[in-house]
Amino acid sequence: MLNVVVLVSGGGTNLQAVIDAVDSGAVANTKIAGVISNNKNAYALQRAKDNGIPGVCISPKEFASRDLFNVKFLEAVDEMRPDLIVLAGFLVVIPPAMIEKYRNRIINxxxxxxxxxxxxxxxxxxxxxxxxxxxxxxxxxxxxxxxxxxxxxxxxxxxxxxxxxxxxxxxxxxxxxxxxxxxxxxxxxxxxxxxxxxxxxxxxxxxx
Missing domain, CATH: 3.40.50.170 (Formyl transferase, N-terminal domain)
Known part of the structure; x- marks a missing residue:
């Protein structure tokens, strides 16, 4: 089973397309393990909630420095144990440490x-x-x-x-x-x- 974590900043129409494809069986052997947004008002988080998917907001604005955000952001991703990370309209620069850790396991x-x-x-x-x-x-x-x-x-x-x-x-x-x-x-x-x-x-x- 492929554990997928979706990162999204806005409405989440691409997230919905993935949810629908998994639910219909068009995409097999896949589970959406969680949704992370940098925007607490992102409708994508509501889409996650409506479909029983864990959702969390982690915003750079909540941290004193980008370095601290990057550490906490990576911790939140790690907690969801992704096999694949999907950027679906995510407007935050991915930390280099995360790219290195998940090499060829992040798609956009x-x-x-x-x-x-x-x-x-x-x-x-x-x-x-x-x-x-x-x-x-x-x-x-x-x-x-x-x-x-x-x-x-x-x-x-x-x-x-x-x-x-x-x-x-x-x-x-x-x-x-x-x-x-x-x-x-x-x-x-x-x-x-x-x-x-x-x-x-x-x-x-x-x-x-």
């Missing part, structure tokens, strides 16, 4: 086709604003492992989504979530739970 969903529109400053609507400003014809989402860089870890899955005439950042964001993010994040977790994902020379290999 990013709302673009990496390496386009990714890295520092590209999150939420900003990604879609930049994509539309550039005039791209195809957007999408990427699930990747987390390393010490920003959106630089090995890519697991990607899914393209057409940009339509008249799109706004909001309509494009919604379509990317519905057609890409909510599909490939659960799929990636399922592949990992099935033992089909490995990393070699910085690239992901998926066994048939």
């Amino acid at each position: 969903i990013h709302p673009s086709l990496i390496p386009s529109f990714c890295g520092t400053g590209y999150y939420g609507l900003k990604v879609h604003e930049a994509a539309l400003a550039r005039g791209v014809k195809v957007a999408g989402a990427t699930v990747h492992f987390v390393d010490e860089g920003t959106d630089t870890g090995p890519i697991i899955l990607q899914k393209a989504v057409d940009v339509e005439p008249g799109d706004t950042p909001e309509t494009l964001q919604r379509r990317v979530m519905e057609q890409a993010e909510w599909k490939i994040l659960p799929e990636a977790i399922g592949l990992i739970a099935a033992g089909r994902v490995s990393v070699k020379d910085g690239r992901v290999q998926i066994k048939a």
Whole structure:
């Protein structure tokens, strides 16, 4: 059984997609062990509560220094004994010690086709604003492992989504979530739970 801990800052729509996939059996051999947010008002914590999943808020604002937060944050993650950590719209920098401890066991969903529109400053609507400003014809989402860089870890899955005439950042964001993010994040977790994902020379290999 793959123990999954989900880290989320906001509404938790990707969290809900994972919950639904686990509940339906679309993602097998997987349990969501807990949800951690840096925002006590995040609706994601309510989603966790509604589904009987332990949820906790740990905010950098509650600690005198970022170093102290990082220690307590890692302790909270460790207590949930994750086999896999899923960043589902988590807007806090992951401590280097956590990346090292959970090497190739932390994944992130990013709302673009990496390496386009990714890295520092590209999150939420900003990604879609930049994509539309550039005039791209195809957007999408990427699930990747987390390393010490920003959106630089090995890519697991990607899914393209057409940009339509008249799109706004909001309509494009919604379509990317519905057609890409909510599909490939659960799929990636399922592949990992099935033992089909490995990393070699910085690239992901998926066994048939």
